[in-house]
Amino acid sequence: MARIVELDGAGEPDPPAVRHALLDDFRDLSRADRRPDRPGGRGLVLAEGTVVVRRLLASPYPPRALLGVPRRIHELAPELAALDVPAFVTDADTMAEVVGFHLNRGVLASADRAPAPDLDDLLAHATRVAVLEGVNDHENLGSLFRNAAALGVDAVLLAPGCADPLYRRSVRVSMGHVLRVPFVIASWPELTTALRAHGFVLGALTPAGDVAPGALADRERVALLLGAEGPGLSDEALALAEVHVRIPMVPGVDSLNVATAGAVAFHAVGSAGTA
Numbered sequence: 001m002a003r004i005v006e007l008d009g010a011g012e013p014d015p016p017a018v019r020h021a022l023l024d025d026f027r028d029l030s031r032a033d034r035r036p037d038r039p040g041g042r043g044l045v046l047a048e049g050t051v052v053v054r055r056l057l058a059s060p061y062p063p064r065a066l067l068g069v070p071r072r073i074h075e076l077a078p079e080l081a082a083l084d085v086p087a088f089v090t091d092a093d094t095m096a097e098v099v100g101f102h103l104n105r106g107v108l109a110s111a112d113r114a115p116a117p118d119l120d121d122l123l124a125h126a127t128r129v130a131v132l133e134g135v136n137d138h139e140n141l142g143s144l145f146r147n148a149a150a151l152g153v154d155a156v157l158l159a160p161g162c163a164d165p166l167y168r169r170s171v172r173v174s175m176g177h178v179l180r181v182p183f184v185i186a187s188w189p190e191l192t193t194a195l196r197a198h199g200f201v202l203g204a205l206t207p208a209g210d211v212a213p214g215a216l217a218d219r220e221r222v223a224l225l226l227g228a229e230g231p232g233l234s235d236e237a238l239a240l241a242e243v244h245v246r247i248p249m250v251p252g253v254d255s256l257n258v259a260t261a262g263a264v265a266f267h268a269v270g271s272a273g274t275a
Contacts, residue, residue: 131223204238204243216245
């Protein structure tokens with residue numbers, strides 16, 4: 001069972017908690033929670049809200065600690081029963097003092113990162129994957145992972161220029177699905193070599209495409225390439241794709257938000273359970 005540690009109402013924990021360094025996982029997040037893989041970042045995975053915390057606790061990411069108001073910690077009691085981690089319990093004002101801002105969702109959890117999956121092993125068991133290039137907006141990235149989870153995409157591959165999908169905002173916007181959809185970060189040569197070795201057809205989404213995404217629905221293995229909001233895919237990425245894909249739209253509109261475009265394309269190429 002998780003170790004419940006009560007914090008007092010003055011913003012300072014009681015003596016046992018004061019000695020618990022894991023409370024520092026949650027301190028001053030507005031200032032210290034930069035990209036976890038950059039200088040100043042803590043390298044941690046942070047989940048907000050009961051739903052996302054549940055997904056974190058069910059994921060491969062090893063939990064470290066929780067911080068929340070009594071009601072939210074109580075809601076998580078079934079999941080906490082099998083864990084040996086501290087759960088810091090306090091009121092909303094004290095929690096805001098620790099975190100650095102008022103957290104409406106009432107609970108946070110921290111975890112260490114899990115080892116990245118092997119690219120070849122991942123692709124050996126996949127039929128639909130998304131390949132992202134230069135997607136550096138954390139909200140778009142989180143939305144893409146949520147869409148991938150909902151529409152049966154087996155994995156997300158991150159080419160150069162993408163933001164860290166485990167940044168707190170990405171985890172929140174994805175509703176925790178970034179913690180369950182496997183992803184790999186690699187160079188274009190690594191990704192294309194592996195994708196072709198496993199028989200994937202590469203379809204690049206671009207306003208200049210000549211087929212609709214549904215044209216790939218009957219292909220056994222499909223990798224959909226999506227670029228950043230605005231610039232889209234680089235010339236290098238477009239040259240790597242066998243098929244250039246365009247989502248049909250009414251005249252005067254040539255593009256969608258990248259997460260929306262991803263959702264349309266994911267649905268069109270089809271996968272088990274999305275019919």
